Structure formats: structure tokens, C-alpha cells
Amino acid sequence: MMSTHAQSAGPVDAALAGPAVIAARDLRKTFGGGSVVAVEDANFEIRPGEFISLVGPSGCGKSTLLRMVAGLLDRTSGSLTVHDAEVRGPHHSVAMMFQKPTLLDWRTSLENVLLPTEIAGRVTDADRHRAMDLLELAGLRDFAFSFPTQLSGGMQQRVALARLLQTGADILLLDEPFGALDEFTREHLNVELMRIVGEVNATTLFVTHNIAEAIFLADRVFVMTPRPGRIAGIVEVPFERPRPPSIQQGAEFNALVSRVRQTFGDRG
Amino acid sequence: MMSTHAQSAGPVDAALAGPAVIAARDLRKTFGGGSVVAVEDANFEIRPGEFISLVGPSGCGKSTLLRMVAGLLDRTSGSLTVHDAEVRGPHHSVAMMFQKPTLLDWRTSLENVLLPTEIAGRVTDADRHRAMDLLELAGLRDFAFSFPTQLSGGMQQRVALARLLQTGADILLLDEPFGALDEFTREHLNVELMRIVGEVNATTLFVTHNIAEAIFLADRVFVMTPRPGRIAGIVEVPFERPRPPSIQQGAEFNALVSRVRQTFGDRG
Amino acid sequence: QDLTTVNAVMPKQRSANYFPLIVGEALGYFEEEGIEVNLLPSDTPIPFVNFLRNGQADIAMLDSAEVLQAVAAGVDLRVVYEVMQTAPDGIAVSGESDISDVEQLRGETVGLVSDRDRVTMQIALDARGLTEDDVTTVVVGEAGPTLAAAFRDQTVAAIAGSGPDWLAIQANGIPVSLITPEEVSNKPGNTFAVAAGTLEEKGDAIEGYLRAWSKGMYVATFAPDVVAKIAQDAVPEEWEDPEFGQQYLENAIRLNVSVTDTLGGLNADTWESIQPGMQKFGLIEKQVAPSDFLEPGPVEAANDFDRAEVEQEVEAWRDANM
Amino acid sequence: MKDHLLSRAVPLAKHLLVFAALIAFWEAAAAIGLIDVILLPEPHQIAASIWDLYVENRTIYRHFFITLYEALGGFLVGGALGLALAVGSSLNDSFRRYVSPYAILLNVTPGLALTPIVIAWFGFGYSSKIALGAIVCFFPVFVNTLIALTRSDAETLEMFRSMGASERQIFWKLRVPSALPMIFAGFKIAITTALVGAVVAEFSQATAGIGVLMQRLSFSLDMSAAIAALLSMSLLGLILFTLIELLDDRIVFWRRAARMDAVSRKRRARWTGEREKQSGKPQGRRRST
Amino acid sequence: MTDSSDLGPVPPGGRTRGVIARHVAILVTLLAAWEIACRMGWLDPLFFPYPSAILVGFWRLYVTQGNIWPHLGLTMAEVLAGFLAGSALGIALAVCVGLIDRLRRYLKPYVIVLEATPRIAIGPVIIAAFGFGWTSKTAIVMLVCFFAPFVNTLNGMVGVEPEKVSMFRSMGASKLQTFRKLMLPSALPEISAGLRLAMASALGGALVAEFIASNAGLGVLITQYTGTLNMSSAFVCVLTLSALGYFIFRSMEELDRILVFWTDRDRTARVSRRRLASWRARMGDDA
Ligand SMILES: Nc1ncnc2c1ncn2[C@@H]1O[C@H](COP(=O)(O)OP(=O)(O)OP(=O)(O)O)[C@@H](O)[C@H]1O
Ligand SMILES: Nc1ncnc2c1ncn2[C@@H]1O[C@H](COP(=O)(O)OP(=O)(O)OP(=O)(O)O)[C@@H](O)[C@H]1O
Ligand SMILES: Cc1ncc(C[n+]2csc(CCO)c2C)c(N)n1
Numbered sequence A, B: 001m002m003s004t005h006a007q008s009a010g011p012v013d014a015a016l017a018g019p020a021v022i023a024a025r026d027l028r029k030t031f032g033g034g035s036v037v038a039v040e041d042a043n044f045e046i047r048p049g050e051f052i053s054l055v056g057p058s059g060c061g062k063s064t065l066l067r068m069v070a071g072l073l074d075r076t077s078g079s080l081t082v083h084d085a086e087v088r089g090p091h092h093s094v095a096m097m098f099q100k101p102t103l104l105d106w107r108t109s110l111e112n113v114l115l116p117t118e119i120a121g122r123v124t125d126a127d128r129h130r131a132m133d134l135l136e137l138a139g140l141r142d143f144a145f146s147f148p149t150q151l152s153g154g155m156q157q158r159v160a161l162a163r164l165l166q167t168g169a170d171i172l173l174l175d176e177p178f179g180a181l182d183e184f185t186r187e188h189l190n191v192e193l194m195r196i197v198g199e200v201n202a203t204t205l206f207v208t209h210n211i212a213e214a215i216f217l218a219d220r221v222f223v224m225t226p227r228p229g230r231i232a233g234i235v236e237v238p239f240e241r242p243r244p245p246s247i248q249q250g251a252e253f254n255a256l257v258s259r260v261r262q263t264f265g266d267r268g
Numbered sequence C: 001q002d003l004t005t006v007n008a009v010m011p012k013q014r015s016a017n018y019f020p021l022i023v024g025e026a027l028g029y030f031e032e033e034g035i036e037v038n039l040l041p042s043d044t045p046i047p048f049v050n051f052l053r054n055g056q057a058d059i060a061m062l063d064s065a066e067v068l069q070a071v072a073a074g075v076d077l078r079v080v081y082e083v084m085q086t087a088p089d090g091i092a093v094s095g096e097s098d099i100s101d102v103e104q105l106r107g108e109t110v111g112l113v114s115d116r117d118r119v120t121m122q123i124a125l126d127a128r129g130l131t132e133d134d135v136t137t138v139v140v141g142e143a144g145p146t147l148a149a150a151f152r153d154q155t156v157a158a159i160a161g162s163g164p165d166w167l168a169i170q171a172n173g174i175p176v177s178l179i180t181p182e183e184v185s186n187k188p189g190n191t192f193a194v195a196a197g198t199l200e201e202k203g204d205a206i207e208g209y210l211r212a213w214s215k216g217m218y219v220a221t222f223a224p225d226v227v228a229k230i231a232q233d234a235v236p237e238e239w240e241d242p243e244f245g246q247q248y249l250e251n252a253i254r255l256n257v258s259v260t261d262t263l264g265g266l267n268a269d270t271w272e273s274i275q276p277g278m279q280k281f282g283l284i285e286k287q288v289a290p291s292d293f294l295e296p297g298p299v300e301a302a303n304d305f306d307r308a309e310v311e312q313e314v315e316a317w318r319d320a321n322m
Numbered sequence D: 001m002k003d004h005l006l007s008r009a010v011p012l013a014k015h016l017l018v019f020a021a022l023i024a025f026w027e028a029a030a031a032i033g034l035i036d037v038i039l040l041p042e043p044h045q046i047a048a049s050i051w052d053l054y055v056e057n058r059t060i061y062r063h064f065f066i067t068l069y070e071a072l073g074g075f076l077v078g079g080a081l082g083l084a085l086a087v088g089s090s091l092n093d094s095f096r097r098y099v100s101p102y103a104i105l106l107n108v109t110p111g112l113a114l115t116p117i118v119i120a121w122f123g124f125g126y127s128s129k130i131a132l133g134a135i136v137c138f139f140p141v142f143v144n145t146l147i148a149l150t151r152s153d154a155e156t157l158e159m160f161r162s163m164g165a166s167e168r169q170i171f172w173k174l175r176v177p178s179a180l181p182m183i184f185a186g187f188k189i190a191i192t193t194a195l196v197g198a199v200v201a202e203f204s205q206a207t208a209g210i211g212v213l214m215q216r217l218s219f220s221l222d223m224s225a226a227i228a229a230l231l232s233m234s235l236l237g238l239i240l241f242t243l244i245e246l247l248d249d250r251i252v253f254w255r256r257a258a259r260m261d262a263v264s265r266k267r268r269a270r271w272t273g274e275r276e277k278q279s280g281k282p283q284g285r286r287r288s289t
Numbered sequence E: 001m002t003d004s005s006d007l008g009p010v011p012p013g014g015r016t017r018g019v020i021a022r023h024v025a026i027l028v029t030l031l032a033a034w035e036i037a038c039r040m041g042w043l044d045p046l047f048f049p050y051p052s053a054i055l056v057g058f059w060r061l062y063v064t065q066g067n068i069w070p071h072l073g074l075t076m077a078e079v080l081a082g083f084l085a086g087s088a089l090g091i092a093l094a095v096c097v098g099l100i101d102r103l104r105r106y107l108k109p110y111v112i113v114l115e116a117t118p119r120i121a122i123g124p125v126i127i128a129a130f131g132f133g134w135t136s137k138t139a140i141v142m143l144v145c146f147f148a149p150f151v152n153t154l155n156g157m158v159g160v161e162p163e164k165v166s167m168f169r170s171m172g173a174s175k176l177q178t179f180r181k182l183m184l185p186s187a188l189p190e191i192s193a194g195l196r197l198a199m200a201s202a203l204g205g206a207l208v209a210e211f212i213a214s215n216a217g218l219g220v221l222i223t224q225y226t227g228t229l230n231m232s233s234a235f236v237c238v239l240t241l242s243a244l245g246y247f248i249f250r251s252m253e254e255l256d257r258i259l260v261f262w263t264d265r266d267r268t269a270r271v272s273r274r275r276l277a278s279w280r281a282r283m284g285d286d287a
């Protein structure tokens, strides 16, 4: 065990202090003219630099929530603010990564990473170098000029991660980004992700099916239940970030896993 | 903790006693005229009724090994016997399940399950009943007449599992069968798989990315390392099967996870 | 020098079949009239009178059926010239056929060059007391190998069509004989027609066009060798086999050169006599008076040229070019 | 049920509205002289001619069915030819290598240029129209079938192999069914192409058929009736296309949710029916699926 | 509509010298059989002229007379203009329809009706409307070339993964950017297949147009030659068209392999190496 409650900067404190980067009040989303309630009565505030994991069974509304934050979906009612402004559409401070890598087959890894810059304006040599650095970070320097079809699924996801970071957004939304990866690559990327978001102090919303992963990464875990999709409970993770993978073998960690499972069991 | 070393029928004993169902000696497979060594110097013996999990990073040769056992790929050198006969092509005592469900869209679940029987010869009413029972076992009785596109991904995998069992093969090869499922469904299917292979006393080779899953299911875990693909270590799992999922929270289990990880770390 | 363009719509490409046009162009007759011919060869099911009506063409080559049909339908049309007086529609058989009269066709299969030749066949049969029900008809398609093979192999007993249809077949050495009854052959040949308004707006150009055409036609009567030379230069495709070209041209000259003294002369009587048959077989709903659409003025103007002068010019041309 | 009807009726009404607007626009354009009504008559004249051809004189039907017969015949022959060549090419690489250039060559050669040859071989009757239809429509079937047959999912193929399936079993149980959707896409193109071929042949030489009727009406200066005949060709094409779509819907049922439900119910009913029969009559019939 | 018109990858060994020799051998055998069949009277020279006569015809039309050239040029110009205009129109309309969902629903029935109507029957109406000039010929070829690119472009655009569209939206991409950087390249393989299909029918379209009304062009030449029963020359024209069509079709397949490089392993690898090299040239030996 490396970190303890006492040492931690304290997610609990973080949740209380400072302005909210993302805030939802009575947020609600229905589909099909109200027949499917995807998200109901969501109320939460997320502080700057916080890392939130979102877990819950398939179809409980995780993606819907993320897409509302990204401005890709309109809410049905309630309020949702990002940086104190109501969300009305996609905005620069938020970037999203999807479950599938969504790379463009006709662009090299580097060109894929540069896409957000291209869309924002002109690409400078500095941008190119930054993209190269991000690929290096993702362990893909040697594959900067490879096309997606030449990469394995895991490598593609890493390109997508580099592209996410290239946006320069301070709010990162990740929707089951590492679902297709083997455990080792996944763990490696989790550690990297933790390091990077720590470095750039990004606020992160991370959706996953994997409870251990959720806890390992997050300051707080939001547990959702389906039909209607509600945040059934929030589990605080009292470890300081960054954390070593070995933390997952500790008893305290296992207790957290059980608590999350229980929250599921209670409501799901 | 439910089972202990003392109570177990003992995979260690199993590994020592009885004839080998599958045996590899200096097994080697290269691709591209020798430029890629996919499997090198594989030596192992698998006893009747044994459950072997195969873990290792992407591209280390797991699928290649399985496909050689299934007779889908020729080996480059070495010996590979199944039931004491050298493998020369697909044979009836071996059945394989792939990562994707590979169901035929134009057949109902029942008809998909009956495919192996059809290919082997005529379909009798007894076969039909057996297929129905296997679907029942997979919790899909109500979906026997549904078509694959009407089923969720998890249900499709369960149909594929029923089809695997319908073959009547006593050696089952599963290549990351539950990779696409969420943790809860996956756990459920693991428990079912354990129960069924126990009942029919099948010898099983199970490829997975998930270390906990590998340990939870297996009598022995083969850990592979890439380039060239070698079996870097074998970890014995001293629990009696079937096992309850709660076993995964025990300290002994965690110790096994660490051992597997270590084997990786040593060589990977 | 500014030339007036005359748009002329005709059923076929520039060909020895239209040698008066080719000769007129080669010897500068059209230019002398201050006009330039824009040939619009069109093989469409759209009747040419439509192009006259909507102004895309100034003058059209029509067969008599089309003229009568259009006039009967109320189109304000003027027939100004009769080209190919000796090329009316008719019934042809293979030169090796035993059939020498239409009455022998009872129970036989009769080919039609196109669906429009059905009336020709009906009138011909009627003249011998037969009806369409006494024969089997099949459309065999326009000029080309299919039609030629139908003659050669006698896959049909007889074929209803018009002069230009057999031109190439005969020239190719496949014998063809005509068994057209009097009642059918006594009928106007192809004509040049214009919309009534055109005569007022472009009357001079039309007259010039017809005069140049007439001069071209006249050249063939005394200097077929010059015509051959001109045709050969203008449409070499028809002369790849010189024997064929010569034969083809000779047949075309026979079809094109007027039999009346006035070149392109109009004959009201034949226009009168052809109508009852057409009406009987439903091609026209009512009969019309020839005076309503025959316009003899332009024919006179077309013949108003000095034949001796033409002969001299042709001699000069022959000396220069042959 | 009511909801269902309404959900169908509303879009249909919208389509009709759009159609009516187009017709009104055309009528207006003709009225102010934007369109040459001699060559392209006004909608109401065409409507009158349609009435005439279909109801009053009923002249269209004979020609309509002749062309239908020719197009269908051409499609059947050409489709069978395309299927056969594609199956041969899929089974044998060198067959494919030596056949495909000629297939392409035949595809790029205009059908119109081939009519004399086709007539020489098949005569003046319907068979030459069928032959030309077949020649021009075999290619889409050939290409689609060939591609579909050679592109089966690699893992599914291995699954069959691991079960010890013979090449014959793989062909019938995997390749053919998985190729069906694309084969039908080829059929959909081919059926309209076969119609085009038949009409092209009719324009060159024919005694009856819509192509002939259109020429005949046109020569008799009845442009609105000619356009009505032209529209009948479109109608014919639409009917043929829909025919294939219906077949597609039935045969490739697994691509459509509603049809799949129906088949699913039917198979369940057959199973339960058979169970009942069996309980009454102990030694149930053996039947392979 | 077909998803693709190419015949899949050429089987291994598709370009070796031996295969070409065998192709030639087959062709020569076919021609010899034809010649013999003519000489034995099994084939009617009125419909199948002697191959030897056709060969002489090639020499005559291309060299001694040289009269085919202007016609060939004109037909190619019509084909090219009609193909470019028609496919551009098809693609452009598909893009509009692809971007505006509503339009698609209302347009679809009309497009099917248009496709189901034989062009040879519409041809005369077009001549009537546009007159005898090159406009109507181009319009007929356009009509022939319109459909395949339209359908395939639409298919390709509609087939873009919704997740990718969302990704672009989340990056704040404009409609134009989404179109240029996502929709168009995604649909490129299908557009290219549609263009190939269109090209294959463009020649037929030009021929129809010239048969109906024209003073020049290969169609006119063919009419002239068949009308005068000069079948060897007519065959030279038809075979010219076929060979031309074949080579255009094959070249477009080749072009497709270059443009849509990412569907082919080897080509992707090659482009990848090229991009690396150009980065090195630009940014120094950094990668
Ligand atoms: N566009 C849509 N139209 C109608 N219903 C939708 C739509 N998108 C989502 N839903 C419904 O909303 C609910 C929540 O969906 P969502 O995709 O947010 O689930 P999720 O938690 O992300 O599930 P998963 O883990 O499978 O990705 C589901 O019941 C789904 O069927
Ligand atoms: N058909 C083939 N041709 C060439 N190389 C191959 C082929 N199949 C596999 N390989 C190579 O052999 C190695 C082992 O591949 P294999 O598919 O067995 O890995 P794996 O362990 O199953 O990986 P994963 O977890 O990603 O499925 C890889 O380096 C792969 O590139
Ligand atoms: C499209 C069309 N084709 C043929 C004719 C009939 N026709 C009129 S003049 C003539 C002789 C031409 O050399 C023929 C055959 C026509 N009127 N329109």
C-alpha cells in the first residue's frame, strides 16, 4: 500500500472546495418522446482536476450523460453547466474519446493526431512536434507514419488517446476507451492516462465496465443504475494520485471494489 | 475462501497421472517463411478434464497455438498429438470457439447450435432436443427461434458456447470468447462454463486477456511471452472446481494474480 | 461574307444518297445563294414536322405519309419540292424469289422495314384483294446486315419499305426486284417541306437551297463521273469498295433525278389519289386538299438557273480536278 | 393498428404533395411557354393519353406484357449466366483470370452495337430481345456474386473448417447464404438493365412491345401518348425492380427486422407443432433441416 | 446498386509473363476459330466478317484512310464531357441529398424511376428539347453517367460511422470540414466504384446519342458502315469502342488502387514509407 487517507490531497476536500467545472442540476434526458428515460435527476458537481469514473450496467445511460456534457446531445430538462456556462453544443474546452478508435483510415497516426488542430485552424511545426511527442508518450513513435489498418486494435486506441490530448481541452471525456485492449496494455495506458491528466490537470470523466479500473483511476466513482438511468451512489477513493498498479492488491482497494459492487446490488 | 489445497482433487496430481490428451513437443510455428516466429519450443502435456488458461500480451501466439491444436494451421516443426495421434487437420474430438460469435445470420439460435451436427451427418430429433437443452443451459430457451441479429452480443456468445458444446467434442478450445462482454455477464458465463465443462468432463484450453478470469477458471495458467511466442511459465491454481466468484476476493487468489503478473514481468 | 444557315433535317447521314447536296456543296452552289446547309441527320421516332414547328429545322425531308398525317392533324405545312420522285414506298422481293406479284403473298410472311411501312403493305395487299390477316408480318429493321440477310436468305417472302432501303443491298450484289402494285407506286416520293411561316421569313434562303439542290441533281444527268469523284471525296466510307460505291451512286442517281421536266415538280393528282387508301387504313383521319399544302412557287424558283452555265462550270471543274 | 396506418399514411401524403407540386410546376412552366409543348406536352394531356392507353382503348397491355416478358426472360438468362460464371470463377482462379477480361469487354461494348449480331443469331422474334437483355444484364450479377462468394468472413470460415466441414458444405451452408444480400443487390441493377436491353433491341427491330408502341405513337404525331408509353416503360422498370425487392425481402429475410420476426414465429410454431405430433405418435418422422 | 465493380484482387501471378502469353494464346485461338468458322461457312460474314478482313480494316481506317480519327476524337470528347458532367452532377446531388436527410426521402422514388427508364427512349425527347448540337449528346451521356455515382456516393456518405460524425462534431468541426475531411474520403471507395460503372456505360450512351442524331462520331461511322454493309469497317469501329472501354475501365481500377490506397495492405505500407520520407525531408531526421 503506497498512499493512505492522511497523505492524500483528499478528493473529499476537492469536492467541497473550488468552483465546479461541470455541474448538473436535475439533469434529465429522455428518448422517443419520453418513452425511454435514459438519464433521470442527475445532480453532481465536478471540481477542476478531478477524475471521475462512471460505472453501471449496459444501457444505464453512461454514454448519454457523456454526450450531453460534450454538447453532442441536448438535454430534455434540468441544467448542465461547463465552466459556469450552460452547455449548448460542442465546445473547445471539452474533448471526447469514443469506445471505438474512430480513426480515419486514410491518415497516418500522426495526421490523425493532428486532426483536431487542423479543424481548429492552421497546423504549425510546433503542433507537429507536440503530436509527435504525444505519440511517443503513447509508445507509438515508431508508428507515427503507419496507417490505422497497419496497427493493432490496442495501438489504434492509443492513437485516439494521443488525439484526445492533442485537442488541448481541459475536460476529457472517455467512453470505455480501453475495452478492446488486453489487460497489460490496458494497465499500462491507465497508468499513463493517470500521469498525463495529472500533469495537465485535466478534469476527466471516464466510463468503464471494469470496476477495478474505475477505482484505480478515479477520485470518485459514480455508480449508475438503469431504467431510468440514475446515479445510485458515489464512492470516494481515498488514495492520492498517481498510484502504482500494485495498489489493486491491497485490502482497502478490495473493500472499495466490494462497496461499488454493493451499490450495484442495492439498486441494479 | 471456499476451497483449500487439501480438499482439491489436485491439478498437480492430474498433471502427473493419466495419459496426455494434448501433448506438444518442441512445437514451433513461423510465418512469412520464417521471418515471424509465432510459437517457439512449446512443450506441454494436458491431462483429461484439465482446464488450461492461456494468457499473454497481444500477438504472442495464443491464437496460433489454439489453431494448431484445432488442426486449422500446420506446424512448422515439432510434434503435436491429440489423443496420442499427430494432428493433421480438423478432427472431431476438438471443437473451437472464436472471439467473435461467428453465428450465421440466417439461422435461428437453435439452427446455429445444430450446425455441427448437420455437418457431421443427419440431424435426429434427439440432436434437436440436446440442442434445446444446451440453449436452456445458456439461459436462451426463450430465444431458440430468434435470429442472431435479434440477440445482444452477450446472448450471441452464449449461442456460440451452446454450439461448441453441441459438437460433442471432448476437447474445447476457446479463443477470448467473452472479450466483448461486460464484467457482469462475463462473470455469469464463466461460472456456467466452469459448471458445464465439469459436467461433461471436457479438456479445455481457454485464451483470455483477463488474468483474474484465467485464474478463476483454470487448473493451470500458461503464461506466454511474445516474439518469439514461448510458454514462459505455468502457474498452478490449487482450488477445486467449481468455484464461487467470491473466491476472487481472497488473499490466496490475489497472490496467484501477482504470481502470474510476475511471470509476465520476468519475461514480457 | 455572311451566309444564312439553313437547317435541314433528313433521315440519314451525309451520303451519296443525298448527292445533290454533296455536289452543291462541292461546286459552291449553296454559297452562291448565300446560304450554308446545316445537315441534321436524325434517326429518331420524333416526327420531323415537330422540328419544323419548334424552329429547330427550317426544312425537312418528309415522306408522303408524314406530310398527309401532319396536314390532317392541322399542322400548317408547305410542301415545296419533291425529291426522289422515283423512290416511293413499295414491296420488294429477293431477285431469286418465285414471287412476282403481291397476290402470291397469301399465307406468307411479309417483312416491314419499320412499323411505318405497314400502311404501304396494307394498300398493296388491298389492291390484290388481300388483307393484313392473309399474311404474317414481322418488322425486320432498317438498312444494314439484318435487312440484307432477310433478302439474301429469303427469311421473309417480301419486304415493304422505300427506295433508299434497298439501295445498299442492291449495290452489294444481292438481287432485289420490286413487285409494287400500281396503286402504291403511283404515289408521291419524298418531299421537302417547310412550316408556312418559314416561307415568309426565310423564303429567299429556302428558294436558294432548292435551286442549289436542283443544280446538284442536274449535274448527275450529264456528268455522273464528276458526281462520283465528288461523292468519293465527301464520303470516302462509301467507296472503300469502289465497285460498291459506283453501284450505290448509280442507284442513288436513279432515285434522285426527277422524272418531271421541272426538277422537284409537284403533282397534285398523285397526292389526291393516295389519300383514300391511307384513310382506309387509319393513317389519316380525313382527306385534305393538295392545294392546302402544295406550294409550287419555290419549285419554279428552283428551276430558274442556266443549265448551260452549269455544264460549263462542271467541265471546268473536271479539267481542274480529274 | 391505427397508429401503424397513420404512420404509413402521413409520409405517403407528403410524397403525393411533393409530386403534385412538381406537376403543378410543370403545368405552369408549359403555360407560360418555358417548355415546348409540341415536344413535351403538358401533364394534363399526358394524363388524358394515359387514360386512353390504359382504359379507353386498352392498347398498351399487349405491348406492356411483351416487353415485360422479354425483360424478365433476359434477366433470367443473363442472371443465370452471371451466376454460373461467378460460381465458376469463385471456385477456380484460372477460370476467373481468363473469363473476367471477356466479361469486362462484353460489359463495355455498347449493346446497341451488338443488335445486328444478336438478331442474326436469334431472329426477329422475342428471343433476340431476350438475348440482348441477357447480354447487357449479366455483368452486375457476375461482379456482385463473384465478390460476395470470395469474401466470406475469415473466422466463420475457420469455424466451419474446425467442424470438419467439406468444401461443398462450406459452399452451400456458408458462402451462398452470406453472399445472398449482395447477389440480390446485383439482381436489382440487372433487372432494370435487362429492360434497357430489351427496349434497345425493340428500337432496332421489333414487331411489338412498348418500344414499338412508343415509336408508332410518336410517328403519328401523338407526343402525349408517346410520353405516356415512355412513362409505361418507367412503370415497367419500377414493377420489375419492386419484384426483385420483394424477393429480396423474402429470401434475405435476416436483413429486415419485421420479416425476421415472422420467420422466427413460424419456425417456433413448426417446432411446437412437431412436438405435439410427436407426443401423440411416438416414433416421430426424422427430417433433416 | 453494386457496392463495387471491380473483380477483386487479381489472383497471385496475375501479371507474370506466362499469364500474359496464355492470354494472348487464348485470344489468337479464338480469332483463328472465328476465321476458320467463316471460311467453312459456319459464320455469316454479313454479321461476322473475317478476322483477317477486320485486321485489314484496322490498317485502312487508322492508317491508309485515317478517317476514324476525327470520329474517335469526337466520340471521346462527348464521352468525357458527358462522363465528367454526369458524374459530377450525380456526386454533387448525392452530397446535397446525403447532407440533407429530408431531400433523400423525397428524391429516391424519382431516381429509381429515372434509372428504370431505358435511356434510348429518353434520347429522342432530349434531342427534341436540346436540339441537334453537342449539348443533347452530352446530356444523354450525362444521363447515363448520373445514376451509379449518385447511388454509390449516397451509400458511402450514409455509411459513415455515426461515431466518427460525433467525433467531428465534438471537435467543433464545421459542416464543410466534416464533409471534406470525413464524408468524402469515407465514401471514396464507393464513389470510385460508381465512377467505374458509369464509365462502362458512357460509351453506350454516346453511341445512342450519335445514332439518334449526329453528323460525326463513331456511332455515325458505324451507322454508315452497317448501312452500306461494310461490316469489316463497322467491326473496326465497334472493336475500337470495346478496347477503349476496356482500357479505361482497367485504368480506373488502377487509379482506384492508388486513390483508395488504404484498403490494400501493400499500398498502405508504401504510402506510409513515403510519408515518413517526406517528414524527414521537411522536419529533419526527427522520426
Ligand atoms: N438515440 C437514441 N434513441 C433512443 N434511445 C436511445 C438513444 N441513445 C440511447 N438510447 C437509450 O438510452 C439508454 C441509455 O443508453 P446509453 O447508450 O447511454 O447506455 P450506456 O450506459 O452507455 O450503455 P453501454 O454500456 O452499453 O454503452 C438505453 O436504454 C438506450 O436504448
Ligand atoms: N497468417 C499469418 N501470417 C503472418 N503472420 C501471422 C499470421 N497469423 C499470425 N501471425 C503473427 O504471429 C504472431 C502471433 O499471432 P497470434 O494471432 O497467435 O497472437 P495472439 O496471441 O492470438 O494475439 P491476440 O491476443 O492479439 O489475439 C503475431 O506476431 C502475428 O503477427
Ligand atoms: C426518322 C425518319 N426516318 C425515315 C423517314 C422516311 N423518309 C423520309 S425521306 C426518306 C428517304 C431518305 O433517304 C425516308 C426513308 C422519315 N420521314 N423520318
Ligand SMILES: [Mg+2]
Pocket: A062, A063, A064, A175
Ligand atoms: Mg455506452
Ligand SMILES: [Mg+2]
Pocket: B062, B063, B064, B175
Ligand atoms: Mg488471438
